[in-house]
Amino acid sequence: MTANSIPWTQGEAPWQGEFRGADFGSGVSIIFTRIDRPGGGVKLHRxxxxxTFIVRKGTVVFSDGTSSxxxxxxxxxxxxxxMPHMFSTKSDEVEMIDIHANHRFVTEWL
Incomplete structure (x- = not known):
């Protein structure tokens, strides 16, 4: 079998950081988001x-700049x-897996 296996974290360490698919021959890139305070997040972008966001822990408010x-x-x-979007954490602890359907991150900040 030919496959890439990339160590991400060890033991009970929290998942956070980025995986850029282009570096490993993957068609997706991933952000492991961990925020430990309400009000954290990212500004409007596209x-x-x-x-695709998988919310693992906590509550997040998503917005397109008009509705949320x-x-x-x-x-x-x-x-x-x-689609323009941003998010802000509502709870004290939030963990998400953000899957970008591209081999590298391409972001236009609005």
Whole structure:
């Protein structure tokens, strides 16, 4: 079998950081988001590809700059290509896996 196996974290260490697929021959890039305070997040931006968020812990408020909704642990949020979006944490601890459907990150900040 020919495959890449990349060590990400050891033991009980929290998942956080980035995986750029282009570095390993993968068609996706991933951000492991961990925020330990309410109000953390990212400003309005968009990507030319879809982005899928898996909320592992806590509650996050997603917005397109006009309307918003909450997503809590166990929810999956899919943002279509080109759609402006941002998020802000509502709970004390948030963990998400953000999957970018591209081999590298391409972000246009709005």
């Amino acid at each position: 990507h030319p590809y879809s982005e 909704f909450e997503a809590s642990a166990g929810r999956i949020v899919v943002i279509p290509p080109g």
